[in-house]
Amino acid sequence: MAATQRAAAQTHTAVLGALSIAPMTGYALREQIRDTLGHFWSESFGQIYPALAELEQQGLVERRETGTRRSAIFAPTADGITRLRELLAEPPRPSSPRNGVMLRLFFGRQLGVDACRDLITQTRDRAEAQLVEFELARRELATDDDLRADAPFILLTVSAGEHGARAAIAWANDALASLSTAESTTSPLSKEHT
């Protein structure tokens, strides 16, 4: 039944959701998902196009030919919005986490203190860069009139990103400090209890 590949239900949610905010091409869809949802969601071409094809076949999105370009704008149908609401109402499946930085720090004894420090510093730098991006997103949400209705909800996710990034920065500073003291108390012979 599926032409070549079946996209997962989760992809359908992301695609329908994005189109519910603004109709767009498959190409733009991927860019939006990367740039806007990028901090907590990702989809690749290989998922998006099959998903669009399936959704169209099921009558959940419709293809609007554009006069000028050869490209097609996809928009959700009424059924598509209904389906989106169903999908959103399903309990989110907790995705199994895979944090490469934490894995490396966990075995930091083998990796070495210096490399651990580098990892932590890089993590902090990334978090600081994210904080800037979130600030930007906040401003865009405030100004863009098309997003007026969705903005209060999108802001929740931006806020989560900010909290997470600030936590990462605070953790990194703690971690760097604790690595320094650990090093200075481990190497000497001193082994005082406090």
Next chain:
Amino acid sequence: MAATQRAAAQTHTAVLGALSIAPMTGYALREQIRDTLGHFWSESFGQIYPALAELEQQGLVERRETGTRRSAIFAPTADGITRLRELLAEPPRPSSPRNGVMLRLFFGRQLGVDACRDLITQTRDRAEAQLVEFELARRELATDDDLRADAPFILLTVSAGEHGARAAIAWANDALASLSTAESTTSPLSKEHT
């Protein structure tokens, strides 16, 4: 060459790393990864056993038969430790995030405010439960003498979990508050600018 299935390099890292802390059976390996690394890493049976087989074939772990039980204890060889250090030194590939809660909140306009509130509350509850687990892990790390050398590094990851969980709780409270005010300012006709 690979008998049935090739495990990913990341799995090799986790398996070798866990065995570097304490040799154990494949079964125990899975339990340790679930219980100890569970907050930021996951492996399933289908990954662990093939990985062990490959690592054994490459001479990176050795199988020690136990007298009493029919089970085998796996321990890393010297080459295995070398390989582990190589693997740990590789830059962590940023895994594409897939946060189902954030995806739902992002499209919260379609999901509805009440369901959003539920999601946020559940997230907060989970974070609070995690905080308790982290406190427990901290105590275990302090008491278990076998972990003395690894504990300073493992503590870094526990600390990261705590920072993250506290951030999640703070965010959830913010988010619930902002949903309440949004609801009361959206529904009435008033549309004052400040």
Next chain:
DNA sequence: CGCTACATGTAAGGTGTTACATGATTCC
């Protein structure tokens, strides 16, 4: 002696990315 936990593995299927192939449009 039957139940539960321990233990090892395989097979099938679902999931997701990358690389490739192809062409149109726009801008210089």
Next chain:
DNA sequence: GGAATCATGTAACACCTTACATGTAGCG
């Protein structure tokens, strides 16, 4: 007209989970 970007799609492969199959050890 050539380069960059927009645009659509496929195929191959890497990855990972689940369910199944099988058997042992310990305990009440």
